[in-house]
Every structure is written in structure tokens, then in C-alpha cells.
Amino acid sequence: MSRRLQEPAFLIMSALTREPLHGYGIVRAVGELSGGEVTLRIGTLYGALDRLTERGWIEVDHEEVVDSRLRRYYRLTDAGAQVLAHEARVLERRAERALDLLGRHRPGVARGIA
Secondary structure, eight states: OOOOOOHHHHHHHHHTTTSOBOHHHHHHHHHHHTTTSOOOOHHHHHHHHHHHHHTTSEEEEEEEEETTEEEEEEEEOHHHHHHHHHHHHHHHHHHHHHHHHHHHHOHHHHTTOO
């Protein structure tokens, strides 16, 4: 699992852990997951969806027509869930290490005291 996930891909895959979502649903979920810090642009979203689908980490769950427009719902695959879990553990270890280093050199900063 040497291929690292970029932040948009990480957030998209995280959004799909709960249930299948269509494009706008993914955009909203990513906004919520990021605390409003990340707003996916449509080009970024669909480019990432294409790459994640090609890698087998997400797949189309189903499609429906709403107001004469096709709505495609995506879901996380088992392989995608493994990649996401691995990436989350890597990020967790790195964050813990950074906080540990900060705690040694700047104790107040590591605890969130400025």
C-alpha cells in the first residue's frame, strides 16, 4: 500500500463509509467531515471519483434519474475500506509523533494551550 491518498480522495472515501452517495451528497459530506475547511470543486470531485473507481477502491452502487438528470451513487469497496483504514492509521501515527515532539519542546502547544 505504497500509494498515498491525497486529501480529497481520503475525504471522499471517508464520506462513502456510511452509505452510497451521489456527487452533491459527497460534496456535502466532505464539507461536514472537514469541518467546512474543504469544499470540493466539481472537476476535483469527478476526477477523483474516476481515479478511485479505476483503482477499485470505490464503485457505482446504483443510478437513478431525478428531474431528468442521471444521478450516480458511489460506494466504498472492501479494497477501498482497507486502503482508507491503512491511510488513517498512517496519519494517526504521524500526528501522534508530531504531538509527542511538540510536547517535549513546547508542552503548552501540544495540549492546545497557546
